[in-house]
Amino acid sequence: DAKTTQPPSMDCAEGRAANLPCNHSTISGNEYVYWYRQIHSQGPQYIIHGLKNNETNEMASLIITEDRKSSTLILPHATLRDTAVYYCIVRALQGAQKLVFGQGTRLTINP
């Protein structure tokens, strides 16, 4: 079972920052926080991942709290194409560790 908790849905206005929260209070020291998204029925798309430091790439920023029990994915300037289901996943470092998808957050970007 997924070890994260996310709100089932969120709305955001186009051009604004979308902040998606995730709770992972039982995360272990050897687990990363990953974010993926799925647009319609396409294959899940990798967004970003981190261990304990904040991370930023061309798609998004990931803010992880100091105790690592929660994180926030930030899409700085949301567009209509960012409408998707966003998944927060914790995943162990070692071996062929699978991703376990929960229900995610359905983010709708409104014009």
Next chain:
Amino acid sequence: EPEVTQTPSHQVTQMGQEVILRCVPISNHLYFYWYRQILGQKVEFLVSFYNNEISEKSEIFDDQFSVERPDGSNFTLKIRSTKLEDSAMYFCASGTQGGAGELFFGEGSRLTVL
């Protein structure tokens, strides 16, 4: 940009028939996975594969399922005798670093069992 490719994009089959879904992972990847997503439901893990053997499989991955990497490039999922409940989107994924790296997913193969 390298990508994971899957064929066929859509397959319709009769119940009881064998189906093979094919995947070409990204060329330098070492870890391979199959997932499925029944319409309207979440993405479910089926199996992971590393070093030419199954690393982990879920309860869904019963004796009707098998995986193979026959030629060092393709990664296949075989369903021996399809059931109606096997109708789903099947996603292949590959990665380089196990738990420390991202997985790249294909666009999926939609299987419809009649």
